[in-house]
Amino acid sequence: MSDHPFPVVETKIDRTSQQYKDNYAANTDSLGQLDAALAEARAGGGEKYIKRFRERGKLLPRERVEAILDRDSYFLELCPLAGYQISGHKAGASVVAGIGLVSGVECMITASESTVKGGAINEMGALKSGRIADICEKNRLPSISMIESAGADLPNQSKIFVPGGRGFRDLTRRSKAQIPTICLVFGSSTAGGAYLPGMSDYVVMVKEQAQVYLAGPPLVKMATGEDAEHESLGGAEMHSKVSGVSDYMANDELDALRLGREIVAHLDWKKRSQPSRRPVEAPVYDPDELLGIASADIKVPFDSREVIARVVDGSRFSEFKPLYGSTLVCGWAHIHGFPVGILANNGILFSEAANKGAQFIELCNQTDIPLLFLQNITGFMVGTRYEQEGIIKNGAKLINAVSNSTVPAITIMTGASFGAGNYGMMGRAYDPRFLFTWPNHRIAVMGGKQLGGVLEIIQRQAAAKKGIEVDEQRIAVGKAMLEAQIDKESSPFFATARLWDDGIIDPRHTRDVIGISLSAAYSNRVEGTTSWGVFRH
Numbered sequence: 001m002s003d004h005p006f007p008v009v010e011t012k013i014d015r016t017s018q019q020y021k022d023n024y025a026a027n028t029d030s031l032g033q034l035d036a037a038l039a040e041a042r043a044g045g046g047e048k049y050i051k052r053f054r055e056r057g058k059l060l061p062r063e064r065v066e067a068i069l070d071r072d073s074y075f076l077e078l079c080p081l082a083g084y085q086i087s088g089h090k091a092g093a094s095v096v097a098g099i100g101l102v103s104g105v106e107c108m109i110t111a112s113e114s115t116v117k118g119g120a121i122n123e124m125g126a127l128k129s130g131r132i133a134d135i136c137e138k139n140r141l142p143s144i145s146m147i148e149s150a151g152a153d154l155p156n157q158s159k160i161f162v163p164g165g166r167g168f169r170d171l172t173r174r175s176k177a178q179i180p181t182i183c184l185v186f187g188s189s190t191a192g193g194a195y196l197p198g199m200s201d202y203v204v205m206v207k208e209q210a211q212v213y214l215a216g217p218p219l220v221k222m223a224t225g226e227d228a229e230h231e232s233l234g235g236a237e238m239h240s241k242v243s244g245v246s247d248y249m250a251n252d253e254l255d256a257l258r259l260g261r262e263i264v265a266h267l268d269w270k271k272r273s274q275p276s277r278r279p280v281e282a283p284v285y286d287p288d289e290l291l292g293i294a295s296a297d298i299k300v301p302f303d304s305r306e307v308i309a310r311v312v313d314g315s316r317f318s319e320f321k322p323l324y325g326s327t328l329v330c331g332w333a334h335i336h337g338f339p340v341g342i343l344a345n346n347g348i349l350f351s352e353a354a355n356k357g358a359q360f361i362e363l364c365n366q367t368d369i370p371l372l373f374l375q376n377i378t379g380f381m382v383g384t385r386y387e388q389e390g391i392i393k394n395g396a397k398l399i400n401a402v403s404n405s406t407v408p409a410i411t412i413m414t415g416a417s418f419g420a421g422n423y424g425m426m427g428r429a430y431d432p433r434f435l436f437t438w439p440n441h442r443i444a445v446m447g448g449k450q451l452g453g454v455l456e457i458i459q460r461q462a463a464a465k466k467g468i469e470v471d472e473q474r475i476a477v478g479k480a481m482l483e484a485q486i487d488k489e490s491s492p493f494f495a496t497a498r499l500w501d502d503g504i505i506d507p508r509h510t511r512d513v514i515g516i517s518l519s520a521a522y523s524n525r526v527e528g529t530t531s532w533g534v535f536r537h
């Protein structure tokens with residue numbers, strides 16, 4: 001008998017219902033799509049380049065990641081589908097990144113995907129690296145970068161040159177903030193690739209394999225006429241014995257990984273916060289049922305308590321204000337022992353629900369409890385009655401609370417994410433520490449049908465004002481094309497390719513993903529605030 005004081009959520013789902021079965025089938029299908037996309041990312045540059053790596057006796061980037069992790073460590077891969085199905089880009093954007101344990105320390109681990117264009121970075125890679133740097137800084141995670149990068153993707157230099165410089169700034173700023181940065185150089189790292197070790201706190205280079213130079217021999221020849229030779233220009237031995245760019249010379253790749261682990265071990269790393277954790281209890285209900293619960297058709301609502309019951313410890317949930325503002329479920333629970341305050345949509349946001357959410361966020365800040373947002377929101381309620389009730393000012397209260405809250409927040413998009421509902425529920429622009437989506441998720445300003453309909457009304461009104469006749473065929477074709485475009489742009493694959501989130505996850509892994517994210521968040525101080533802007537009453 002558990003001594004946990006929170007009650008267990010009762011389930012009402014019917015596994016034999018048609019809706020459950022349809023959802024299960026559609027979500028399984030979407031997970032198949034996700035697996036195929038992830039396989040594309042894992043394939044890197046493809047067979048030809050992988051073979052070349054093997055022939056040179058080198059580990060593949062993902063093998064380097066695997067080898068540096070502690071035995072049995074998790075690896076929460078981040079933004080694995082950046083660049084997916086964007087013309088001129090490969091899934092993953094030439095960087096592998098994720099959180100895992102090295103020498104017992106939770107670290108951000110990145111590896112150049114050097115089977116793609118020699119690890120050269122394009123604009124999607126720069127965007128992904130920026131997001132990874134942001135996660136390191138906000139959560140105070142030490143980072144280990146395993147570098148082998150041809151620097152800027154040269155034909156695309158115009159898209160990368162100016163924003164690309166940010167990565168070097170981020171590294172030095174983390175160093176100033178006492179968040180360690182460790183760089184292991186495995187291969188040729190030129191120009192921008194050379195500044196990554198240049199700006200890192202610790203540098204390891206692999207003997208007779210790693211080369212670091214501002215300009216390789218061809219560019220030196222062009223710039224100064226000098227006939228330079230790779231090893232004396234930027235080899236591991238030269239940088240370890242002569243220039244001092246390298247702090248340690250590794251005999252081979254495995255030795256570099258060993259040195260990386262040794263460096264992390266000497267950091268004597270301490271997290272800045274220690275949560276009061278409860279003993280971990282698995283949920284009472286099977287997380288597999290999430291596939292039957294999550295609506296494949298986002299127009300069909302589902303009870304977010306059923307999701308909570310399959311994500312939190314012991315399915316135990318202490319609900320706040322259960323009789324008020326029923327379209328936003330709020331309450332406290334534990335996930336992998338960590339305390340969380342949950343806000344979960346159960347329909348459109350009305351004024352009462354928005355006010356309740358703002359109050360709940362204040363309460364969690366009072367007691368330093370991290371927030372978990374389970375988004376499934378089509379927006380705030382519209383219409384004369386609701387405007388007169390002050391839906392704008394009440395929605396603004398929720399957005400104010402979300403914007404100024406200082407406890408870590410994690411957002412999971414479990415269905416719809418439309419309009420200002422995205423903002424009020426801690427969407428990407430509000431800086432949650434981590435944001436993951438389910439494969440049934442859809443995201444946009446509004447649905448394709450609604451957007452097409454709104455534009456049609458505007459076009460008809462404009463024509464009437466000018467006294468001209470509307471071209472029915474043009475309107476119909478335009479509307480159909482727009483609807484198709486919005487539907488395509490609302491897909492979770494479109495969103496994740498553009499870094500609107502940190503990855504699409506299997507709903508059944510939600511609890512573990514949140515557990516790792518919370519654990520990472522506690523690397524930094526977890527502190528609420530009592531300081532807010534003006535709440536309009």
Ligand code: COA
Pocket residue numbers: 116117118120149150151152153154155188190191192216219
């Ligand atoms: N931008 C775009 N593409 C690049 C690139 C870059 N910076 N560096 C390499 N590539 C491409 C190559 O053109 C080649 O493409 P292909 O297979 O379609 O022909 C592919 O990446 C692999 O390069 P390759 O030279 O065949 O591989 P390698 O393992 O023998 O050598 C490097 C890798 C990185 C040592 C070598 O490509 C190199 O020196 N690149 C230039 C680095 C540089 O000067 N960068 C300056 C950036 S400011």
